[in-house]
Amino acid sequence: MTKLPLPIRVGIICIAAAAIAALAAFGDQTSLRFASRIAIMGLAAVAVDVVLGYAGLVSLGHAAFFGVGAYVTGALALIGHTEGLIVWPVAVGAATLAALVIGALALRTTGVYFIMITLAFAQMFYYGANAMPGLGGADGFRLPFRSTIGGMPLDDPRIFFLLCAFLLIAVLLLARRASFAAFGYTLRAARDDAIRSAASGIENYWLRLAAFTISGAIAGFAGVLSANLTLYIAPSSVLSWHLSAELLVMVILGMAGTLYGAVVGAAIFLTLVEIISHYTDFWAMYVGIAVIARVLLIRDGLLVALRRLVTT
Amino acid sequence: MTAPLLTTRGVCKRLGGLLVSDDISIDIKAGELRAIIGPNGAGKSTLLNQIGGQLTPNAGTITFDGTDITSLPVQDRARLGIGRTFQVPKIFPSFAAVDNPAIGVLGRRHHTFGMWTHVRKLGDLGAQANAALAAVGITDKRYAHTELLSHGDRRLVEIATALAGKPRLLLLDEPMAGLGRDESLRMSALLKTLKGGAAIVMVEHDMDAVFSLADTVTVLAHGKVIASGQPEAIRNDPQVRLSYLGADDDA
Numbered sequence: 001m002t003k004l005p006l007p008i009r010v011g012i013i014c015i016a017a018a019a020i021a022a023l024a025a026f027g028d029q030t031s032l033r034f035a036s037r038i039a040i041m042g043l044a045a046v047a048v049d050v051v052l053g054y055a056g057l058v059s060l061g062h063a064a065f066f067g068v069g070a071y072v073t074g075a076l077a078l079i080g081h082t083e084g085l086i087v088w089p090v091a092v093g094a095a096t097l098a099a100l101v102i103g104a105l106a107l108r109t110t111g112v113y114f115i116m117i118t119l120a121f122a123q124m125f126y127y128g129a130n131a132m133p134g135l136g137g138a139d140g141f142r143l144p145f146r147s148t149i150g151g152m153p154l155d156d157p158r159i160f161f162l163l164c165a166f167l168l169i170a171v172l173l174l175a176r177r178a179s180f181a182a183f184g185y186t187l188r189a190a191r192d193d194a195i196r197s198a199a200s201g202i203e204n205y206w207l208r209l210a211a212f213t214i215s216g217a218i219a220g221f222a223g224v225l226s227a228n229l230t231l232y233i234a235p236s237s238v239l240s241w242h243l244s245a246e247l248l249v250m251v252i253l254g255m256a257g258t259l260y261g262a263v264v265g266a267a268i269f270l271t272l273v274e275i276i277s278h279y280t281d282f283w284a285m286y287v288g289i290a291v292i293a294r295v296l297l298i299r300d301g302l303l304v305a306l307r308r309l310v311t312t
Numbered sequence: 313m314t315a316p317l318l319t320t321r322g323v324c325k326r327l328g329g330l331l332v333s334d335d336i337s338i339d340i341k342a343g344e345l346r347a348i349i350g351p352n353g354a355g356k357s358t359l360l361n362q363i364g365g366q367l368t369p370n371a372g373t374i375t376f377d378g379t380d381i382t383s384l385p386v387q388d389r390a391r392l393g394i395g396r397t398f399q400v401p402k403i404f405p406s407f408a409a410v411d412n413p414a415i416g417v418l419g420r421r422h423h424t425f426g427m428w429t430h431v432r433k434l435g436d437l438g439a440q441a442n443a444a445l446a447a448v449g450i451t452d453k454r455y456a457h458t459e460l461l462s463h464g465d466r467r468l469v470e471i472a473t474a475l476a477g478k479p480r481l482l483l484l485d486e487p488m489a490g491l492g493r494d495e496s497l498r499m500s501a502l503l504k505t506l507k508g509g510a511a512i513v514m515v516e517h518d519m520d521a522v523f524s525l526a527d528t529v530t531v532l533a534h535g536k537v538i539a540s541g542q543p544e545a546i547r548n549d550p551q552v553r554l555s556y557l558g559a560d561d562d563a
Binding site for chain 2: 177178180181182183184185186188189192193195196197198199200201202203204207210
């Protein structure tokens, strides 16, 4: 476990708190939307980090869970169900179920086979959504309404942003708690050496399946929020394998195995894309260069580099 | 006479076209230290892997304490009380030394899905992990990063991890391999202290260690048991000398 010294942790928490407060107080619609997007993608990246950083498995299929969350939210909105207290648990439940089934099959394999199987399942969802004319097929569809929470509308971007930030922080804290409990401990042991952990009586398969399912639930939740942010869903935006890959890039940019590194990575990634795409259509190339630079120059991740700066 | 702790009956294992275990039937009594010796490729590690569950036999049965474990998964055997170490020490490199035996304790208790309580606050988990490190004599390296430990210390950490599972049968695959002279002596002394607790099945090439520690020695060659008995008897068995110990008289 990468542990950061107290000053950095306090610093990160202060910066995050200040940013949230500043946005809530002075943010205009554009910046609030952008910040909501960072919180939502950060949430999805946290989901990926649970699997990548703690279980040590590379999943190229998390777009499926994100997409299921978004699509169920959208489909229910189309038929007039917008109460979040009902719709959101249903959508997250659907994503959780998808993760349970896909995980149960994919976790029979490891390494590159695991990557390919998760990718294959996600592509099935992608083409499945393409083939559903009722939901706009490849063109996708607009959501007629945003969800409400207990009848309260979420149309105010300020309220929506605060909700996203609150949910992200809640998930982060819960996931961190679990990472220091027996679950996170034994999960990392299975990542370090699966043969050794089995020889010590650890149920590697069930442990990984639990982590994968929880991760799918978190990704699905991010999908639910994403549908409410953009009010537009298409296979290419919420189910494409590019999304799965971008989430991996965010986690690696920040630092796998730290959870909040995933959020930092998501913020950096989305900000880079936002800035660079103003100047050129080839933004992906420059983001790619940034990722390569990050991996080559600061091998342990941005947060660990920061720690070194502080402690030396 | 009490029933043996572990029995194998007619165990056969084919790997590729090769019969690596050929009709192996052995009995291990509670508390005994059994050494398994034999030339390279005799099937010693393969036999250990079948007892530990890393491999499943093609034929035959393995019984542990009255339970047929022939096709039981590794982790279930571990919780029944079969602990082990590997030829190249397997450890959890990203953990501190003391967290390795802690995993052994969690595994034995089948406590892996707790998501709320911090491991440091899990009752006597820390005390048990420390006790396991103390049993192998590396308490001073408790907080060392496992990845940075020497080969010998890694092996001790792995034994501590196995001990933390409170095994009734401990499988040691070449505990002396790769150790320097001092480390070997230290390991011999450690194995002596462990003797009489859990039954130990030890695959080993270091004959000094084998003949000074073992209660019984079983000799394998080409997947078959060619001899089994007291160390003295084995040392003087002409067939064993021919096939393994070599022609030179002081082997």
